[in-house]
Amino acid sequence: MDIDDILREVDPTFHTIPQEKRDLQELTRAWTAERSAPELLPWPTSGLFERINDSIKHQIEKVEEMTGDMDPKTNFALIVIQTELERYRYLVRSYLRARIAKIDRHTLHYLSTDDLRARLSEMELAYATRHQALLHNHYLSSFLSSFPAGLQNLNDAAGGISMIETPDLDAAVFIRLLKDTFVTARGVDEDDAANMRESDIIILRWSDAKPLVEAGSAELV
Amino acid sequence: MALPLPPGLTHPEVAFLAEMELVTVVPRQRLEPIDLLGGKTPPLRPPHRTDLPLWLALLLKKQRRANILPPPWLHPASLADIIHRETKVTPEAFSEPPPAPARADVSQPGRARRQGVDQEGDDGGIIMSAPFRPACTADAPAGYLPYHWQEVAEALLAHAGDDVTAGTAGATVSSAGEVRGLIRDLVEVRAAKMRSSTAQLEGFGAGLMSLRGVGAMELAESRGFVLGVVDGVRRIGASVEGARREAEEEREGEESDEDMGI
């Protein structure tokens, strides 16, 4: 019996892949996905970003402690630590800003239903709500308040055309399959369905890719 | 605007991602473990090989603290073999990506499980993929281009050219020019394939298209164009598709009526 198997039996939280490595995979995957998907993806509920933010904080403190130590060995370790730290900070920054850009672009849409609101982190929800209020106030004070009462809303849908803009969920994306999977996809002339293989890279509509990504069978690339 | 970038990873972002690929180094100096966010680094003890992320390996290389062992697929013989397959064996497809790393399954001796395929639970359900699935270490198989092949090859040639020409263990010494030339040929052969698959896209009425074996840089290069064409075909064909769907629904409705004996 493998020593890992024994450990797993004794401690169900034991994983062969250490937490830090899994977190980095998850962070990188979340970043790539958010940079590629046409709509805002759910904020991870696994505590991933809270965990990473804490580690970054600790690491910054460590850098401050080590700084000033002129021992060449410490010096090189410090270079390595700071280089890695910059990489993590960049990933989190780019991820957060990709999300804010999407939220800004379709704020009313993401605030319109409970399901959509649930995709935002608590801070993002506060940001989006306040941002929308600022915009509405700005429109009101610039011109909207002089309008007839019936035209002062921002979410009216008279004439069947909603004024709330929404992301294009049928936009094409690239995904990579993480396991052998049965894939169905809609097309203009015909719809496709096929058994596809692990490592296949496929072009299809995001609306068809989404269930696969959510199930963990595929990732955006 | 919070993010003035187009959707999908850009060139520099893809190169950044590729720097997380594990490569094999041969330390020239001792180095104690360092507590990194991604986990503690292994102690470096010359001349014992260790796998490290590329960004760290390059840092050690620049400081002459280690040499990098190029992955076997970067060897001239391997590159020539891949070019042969890309041009002669499967001229219309990209060559196969590396097989998912096999891992001995101890509970079933003699059987290997493909990592990431049926082992949920072992790793908290997470399936590792590029750049975290080792494909650029000295143990990687020859003859297969991993997802980040182009970025890793370019980084190694630029910053560890002498290591690349030193060759993999037991292989003959080659010249950096030879490897560079082969890489250039490979880039060209595959770019032509990308162009011909985008030409197919113009008449793309179906829902699925596979680019198995394509690399990250190649995707980044053609992303805007390819996805733009697919989206364009969809928009132009929206009414055709809508009519087709309606007709199909009607037909299905009739069939279910018949099933019920009406």
Place this chain on the structure above:
Amino acid sequence: MPMYGDLGNKLVQHAKRTQNLAHLPSYQTELVRAVAREVRDLDKDVASLLEPFQGSFDPSAEQATACTLLVNHLSMRRNKRCLLAYHRTRTDKLEELVWSGSDVLDLAGQQTGGGNGGPVADSGGSSSLSPQEEDYFRQYGDLLAAYKGQWTDIDLTGSLEPPRDLFIDVRVLKDAGEIQTEYGAINLTKNSQFYVRQGDVERLIAQGYLQKLG
């Protein structure tokens, strides 16, 4: 007499142009007022058209009136969309400036040809921002600061380029004496070589004291 909708079109054209400009052109106060007035006029027209029917309007019996009403409704909605698009394009620009770290003073300076600036409110109406936009600019700045404050260790407004070469090799080209880095003091004597944080020595490189290697 211009057609209803002409003014709205003008606003949208302004918005379109603004999108491609590096700076923010002057706020079209008069045009905005005129388009909003048009909406109110159209609304009055609708009210007076409907007035004789006292709530019992039958579109199929009064097709000509029904048609006018529809056109008026569409025109009002169109004007509203134009106004929203115009203002949204400008707030997008303002937000971009907030993200890049500008403040209202910079905007005023830009407007007066890069002179000594001075608060927008004092520049005698030469500001390219409406007073409402100045308020919005400040409020959005506060909002962003609050959000950023939740991620202090990330530096949310930092670079969006992937980090490269945080540390670099430099050679000293001319004696520069002692400089302080976060590792302590380094003595920069000619022809010596150091591995340093790029951010610490960028000025010395620009001044020709150091040369970046490889």
